[in-house]
Amino acid sequence: MSEHSTARRSDENVNWWKTNQGIAVVLTTLFVALLGYLVSRPDTFTPLRDGFLVGFFPMASTGLCILFSLIMLVDHLRKEEMPDYALLDWKFFGFVIIAIAWAGIFFWLLVQVGYVITTPFYLFGLIYALGLRPAMSAFLAAVVISGVILAIFWIIGAPMPLGPEWLMEKWGLPVL
């Protein structure tokens, strides 16, 4: 019961693709594509010792998802009041893609050049994007948080690449 569920349709002003039916179309398409992929894999139909096919349960679960999506597609005929997912617009969708990509880039760089260099910049980017101003405060907050988190991970003994391997070895410092 998230707060989106409280945002209901106003009959005259609703984007169909933001309703349960729109979602159902998207999900049905995705699951049909997934089922197609599973069916196209040769190992899906390899029998196991007890007679089951290797792909039986993956295909069964995908089939169930298609069934549920299809029911959702026609469910408004029964009674469902369609919610308007006001949050879902392209600008915010873009933000989510960028936030995920930003985390991915951060992690890739973390493994390559280490925690100390990458984390403050990753945090600064996010904090600034979320609206904390001035930039110097955002950067200082990023540095402080990075330090605190590093201390916590160091205390619990969790491995974390601190810096570039070649540099750490050159300086005789531990890589993790």
Added chain:
Amino acid sequence: MSIINVDALEMAVTMVFQWKTFMWLAIGIFMGISGGALPGLTAATSMALFLPLGFKLPTPEMLGLLIGIYKGAVFGGSISAISFATPGTPEAAATVYDGHKLMLQGKGRKAILMALYASVTADILSDLVLIVVAPLLAIVALAFGPSEKVWLVVLAVALLAALSGRHLMKGLLSAGIGFFCATIGSDPIGEVQRNTFGLWQLRDGVHLIPLVVGLFAMGRMLEEALHLMRRKNTTENLKARIGDIFSNKSEGLSIREYMSCWREMTIGFCLGTFVGAMPGLGSTVGAFLSYSAAKQFQPHKKIGTGKLEGVAAAEAGNNATVGPTLIPLLAFGIPGSSSAALLGGALTLHGFDPNPRMFELYPHAVYALFIILLIGNVFNLGIGRFFALLFAKLALLPRELLIPLVMLMAVLGCYAYQGDSTDVWVMLVFGFLGFFFRIWDIPEAPLIVTFLVAPMLEQELRRALIIQHGSWFDALFHSNLAIGLAVAAVILTVMCVRFNVMERIADASERESKAATRDVSSE
């Protein structure tokens, strides 16, 4: 099977009564109340975020940390509900009605203390119910064969899907996706690789930690970020009021006032315990049902107009679900909620696979869990009592800092889990999925629970088929109990849909919420 294994109990006491276990329990409670007080961080989010850390700790310390977070978060939500009329967690939404009105009357401190005492009282009693009921049900569950287990899982998942949100199909879709994710890796009997999308990194399947961290932490923070970008935080003008709560002028709670709410706490305990033991309903429903029942049964007390009784009913109702939500997990190996699933997952990672034989195979672990549940209440009481002001102030932490902090911990926690990059990429995928779950109002609980029970479902179904020589009908309807469970699964699901149970509860909550908001703003 004897009810109490004294040797195991002694072992459990030795395991638990260590300073490190108490330290992690205190840290858990502290983090839980902090997370609960911060709007946007739910109990499940906080537990998911600390699951990688729990994996690295010995079992009693892990249990202390996670149970502490769970108990603390369920209470912690009431602090911001009372202080700012913004529930820190969904389960504290019912506390807003009377709690915030008390705050506006200058009785904020009284309200927070009532919330704490009612929470702890109901929590202790419900833990005792768990301790008595779970072993007895586990003995019953031992009589179940493969067919019965299959239907038990189907019954639990169907109920969970029907009761987790407004829309049955969304719940079932969530369960279907959980089932699909559980099939990635290798089949549980022959260990033959399947469904890996040609990626060798997925040969061991999707690990629990990246899945839950992605769904509960990354996904939710993405949603929070959108909320933050859409509207400015409204807590600014409330900063001044926080100081009033614990000023010398502010009244505390007398024993007489606490005792005068015994009826509401009893209602909260009874309804919360029942709701907690049912798969899918959860503590939010427990709080609302208890609040509504107390209001209806005692109209002369004028609950809803800023009464301690309202706070007591809501808080007893949500905390009374904490212990009983573990009943299906410990008795049948089937988690009944996201939090129970996370605790069950943590036990599995430590080699204690939750199932009815748990009481035979690892009784010391179960007893340790029980002891920590009980001691956790004392810690919750102490930490909540002495640091309430700090937690109230913590709720003012800018979202611009909280969201990046949680996202960073999600990435680092998944990497620290086993130093495997794949876990981080998987977490990001589930973070993306979790975001859409939130936006599209699809409940996460059926996904995580089905992900955990799917291997059991598959194994038991295949075992039943082998026993019945490949006959599906005999495998599924082998006994009267199996038929009974199948019928119950169908009837209960149809009833939930037919009578729109969740929609009615949600609509009632919305109505109450609107009325409370109207009253608060008019004051």
